[in-house]
Amino acid sequence: MPVKPGARLMQGNEACAEGALAAGLSFFAGYPITPSTEIAEYLAEHLPARGGVYIQMEDEIASMAAVVGASLAGAKAMTATSGPGFSLKQENLGFAAITEAPCVVVNVQRQGPSTGLPTSPSHGDLMQARWGTHGDHPVVVLVPWSVRECFDLTLHAFNVAERLRIPVVILTDEVIAHMREKVVLPEAGSLVVEDRARPDRAAGPALPYDDRQGDVPPMTVFGDGHRAHVTGLIHDRRGYPAGPGPATEALLKRLQGKVDSRPELVIAEEEETADAEVLVVAIGCVARSAARAIRLARAEGIAAGLLRPVTLWPFPGERVRAIAGRVRGIVVPEMNLGQMVLEVERVAGGRAPVHLYPRVDGNLITPEEVLGSIREVARG
Amino acid sequence: MSTALAEKYLRVERLPHIWCRGCGHGIVLGALVRAMDEVGLDLDRTVVVSGIGCASRAAGYLNCDGLHTTHGRALAFATGVKLARPELRVIVIAGDGDLAAIGGNHFIHAARRNLDLTCICFNNQVYGMTSGQHSPTSPRLSLAPTAPYGHLEREFDLCELARAVGAGYVARAAAYNPRAMTRLLVRALDLRGFSFVEVLSQCPTYFGRRNRLGGAVDMLKWQKEHTVDVARAREMDPAELEGKVVTGELHRAEYPEYTAAYAELVSRVKGETGR
Numbered sequence: 295m296p297v298k299p300g301a302r303l304m305q306g307n308e309a310c311a312e313g314a315l316a317a318g319l320s321f322f323a324g325y326p327i328t329p330s331t332e333i334a335e336y337l338a339e340h341l342p343a344r345g346g347v348y349i350q351m352e353d354e355i356a357s358m359a360a361v362v363g364a365s366l367a368g369a370k371a372m373t374a375t376s377g378p379g380f381s382l383k384q385e386n387l388g389f390a391a392i393t394e395a396p397c398v399v400v401n402v403q404r405q406g407p408s409t410g411l412p413t414s415p416s417h418g419d420l421m422q423a424r425w426g427t428h429g430d431h432p433v434v435v436l437v438p439w440s441v442r443e444c445f446d447l448t449l450h451a452f453n454v455a456e457r458l459r460i461p462v463v464i465l466t467d468e469v470i471a472h473m474r475e476k477v478v479l480p481e482a483g484s485l486v487v488e489d490r491a492r493p494d495r496a497a498g499p500a501l502p503y504d505d506r507q508g509d510v511p512p513m514t515v516f517g518d519g520h521r522a523h524v525t526g527l528i529h530d531r532r533g534y535p536a537g538p539g540p541a542t543e544a545l546l547k548r549l550q551g552k553v554d555s556r557p558e559l560v561i562a563e564e565e566e567t568a569d570a571e572v573l574v575v576a577i578g579c580v581a582r583s584a585a586r587a588i589r590l591a592r593a594e595g596i597a598a599g600l601l602r603p604v605t606l607w608p609f610p611g612e613r614v615r616a617i618a619g620r621v622r623g624i625v626v627p628e629m630n631l632g633q634m635v636l637e638v639e640r641v642a643g644g645r646a647p648v649h650l651y652p653r654v655d656g657n658l659i660t661p662e663e664v665l666g667s668i669r670e671v672a673r674g
Numbered sequence: 675m676s677t678a679l680a681e682k683y684l685r686v687e688r689l690p691h692i693w694c695r696g697c698g699h700g701i702v703l704g705a706l707v708r709a710m711d712e713v714g715l716d717l718d719r720t721v722v723v724s725g726i727g728c729a730s731r732a733a734g735y736l737n738c739d740g741l742h743t744t745h746g747r748a749l750a751f752a753t754g755v756k757l758a759r760p761e762l763r764v765i766v767i768a769g770d771g772d773l774a775a776i777g778g779n780h781f782i783h784a785a786r787r788n789l790d791l792t793c794i795c796f797n798n799q800v801y802g803m804t805s806g807q808h809s810p811t812s813p814r815l816s817l818a819p820t821a822p823y824g825h826l827e828r829e830f831d832l833c834e835l836a837r838a839v840g841a842g843y844v845a846r847a848a849a850y851n852p853r854a855m856t857r858l859l860v861r862a863l864d865l866r867g868f869s870f871v872e873v874l875s876q877c878p879t880y881f882g883r884r885n886r887l888g889g890a891v892d893m894l895k896w897q898k899e900h901t902v903d904v905a906r907a908r909e910m911d912p913a914e915l916e917g918k919v920v921t922g923e924l925h926r927a928e929y930p931e932y933t934a935a936y937a938e939l940v941s942r943v944k945g946e947t948g949r
Contacts, residue, residue, distance in 0.1 A: 342943040345944075347757045347758065347936065351750065351753070351783070352782070359744070359780075360750050360751065360757070363741065363752060363755040364754035365754070366741060367754065367755045367758035367762070368759060369754075371758070385744055516755060517762045519718040521717065523734055525741075525742035526743065526744055534688065534734070
């Protein structure tokens with residue numbers, strides 16, 4: 295049940311926290327950083343009453359480590375941070391990926407690099423969210439565009455994390471995080487909440503990475519009597535270190551395959567794409583401006599449409615590719631110097647010209663700016 | 675160690691271990707096993723957490739839940755494990771570089787929090803896994819591949835650090851005396867709170883050879899000749915203690931334990947919200 299049922303004026307960060315509580319969050323470790331701090335503050339207030347654990351750790355690295363430790367001990371665990379903290383979390387995000395520890399990380403993006411503009415929005419971490427930790431690894435990255443979607447996608451993030459035993463990242467930004475909207479949160483009974491599969495304890499000790507049980511082995515949670523060994527080293531199904539060879543390749547391919555083999559993970563929303571001559575691909579707060587821009591364009595007689603990746607990773611490449619074959623051009627407005635555009639260009643594969651509209655002055659891209667790009671493409 | 679003890683507490687299928695001939699870490703692991711047995715730890719309810727380095731491989735040999743984490747972060751991971759399931763016994767194994775350099779911040783704050791963890795530092799004064807570079811506990815002017823002209827920094831007294839930041843129990847042992855080490859580890863495991871045991875271990879392969887200290891036996895003799903039990907040390911004047919290492923139970927204090935304090939907070943909050 296939400297902390298306060300019924301309609302209420304709510305901030306994106308609070309909605310993320312509520313979504314986590316709805317998912318059964320039982321452990322949060324954080325570290326103060328603008329503009330994500332409200333998530334930690336909200337959970338510091340509300341987790342204890344639900345018997346959950348809130349702790350502020352000594353640094354960003356430790357908070358990610360504590361989240362993974364708690365997850366391996368059976369908790370539904372989350373942390374929240376922003377740019378500089380997200381950089382520090384990469385080390386143990388990789389550990390979560392290779393040890394298959396389900397967890398959720400919220401990154402409220404702010405203008406970087408480094409300390410950058412701490413209170414200004416940005417979409418500068420799109421590639422970092424996919425490739426930030428070293429080595430190949432599976433990850434799902436979700437981008438909400440409204441306060442209500444902060445709630446929905448945080449709940450969804452836990453479900454995906456638990457189902458696939460992977461870390462899931464939620465990318466918001468300073469605008470979405472601090473924006474207040476009227477939301478009505480759903481009743482707890484109406485929500486689908488997934489929990490990780492655990493081996494049958496009656497059957498005796500199970501192997502921690504028993505890939506014979508499928509590509510997502512049931513999780514041998516600490517204290518359940520499995521005497522599981524968990525390591526960041528490449529390991530075999532017993533969890534023991536393995537050397538170079540087929541077992542290493544099999545592990546890395548299985549991990550990546552957890553995401554790649556599930557096209558149902560891809561979520562994208564489309565507006566007016568059926569007859570579109572100009573396609574706009576935009577995420578998060580930029581998609582809000584883009585949604586307005588396509589309506590303005592249509593009022594001028596330009597058939598514009600919007601595709602909004604809700605999962606940035608895995609990217610909705612098939613949909614973009616399909617639409618690219620029948621539009622005059624694609625506009626990609628981004629609050630960075632060109633990150634998602636690389637993926638759009640890749641999947642479009644030359645079927646349509648792709649135009650980047652970058653903005654990195656720390657301010658939101660306006661509908662008029664997107665409209666300007668749409669007009670340019672429409673004029674050809 | 676008896677075969678029965680080894681078969682109960684170690685993953686014998688993983689032996690022989692990876693440590694070099696003459697390394698002290700096997701002695702420390704043996705003492706830990708004896709201490710675990712004496713305390714009667716339930717292996718199904720025990721988690722051993724470690725970081726990266728020679729010492730951290732010990733977690734992979736113990737026959738309980740084991741978590742071999744990232745370099746320096748063992749205490750931070752252990753904090754999550756313990757808070758998620760306070761009924762589990764959590765033992766943290768770290769090397770000196772792991773604990774005092776890259777993991778120094780976590781060490782300070784885990785001790786200050788007085789979370790119920792038993793932290794054991796296998797101090798061999800070098801980064802052994804990467805072939806003997808100097809660590810925060812390398813003696814001043816000692817030689818290492820990364821200090822070919824002598825190491826300029828002073829060595830870190832980890833026990834003094836742990837005491838200063840609020841650990842509930844602090845002790846130092848040496849590999850030459852595994853019986854004393856076992857006794858100290860038993861007391862550390864019995865304490866509800868953050869207990870810290872530093873164990874002097876020897877690295878003849880890198881530290882010993884580079885500094886011309888002889889083999890493992892010579893290094894163990896050095897430990898015997900240069901360590902002083904804390905009871906005797908109290909009667910010695912500072913001049914006599916120069917160049918000596920004090921061993922034994924160095925500090926014990928009653929502080930509120932974190933998981934107990936958190937459980938109280940939860941019941942207080944639930945009581946308030948229930949009204």
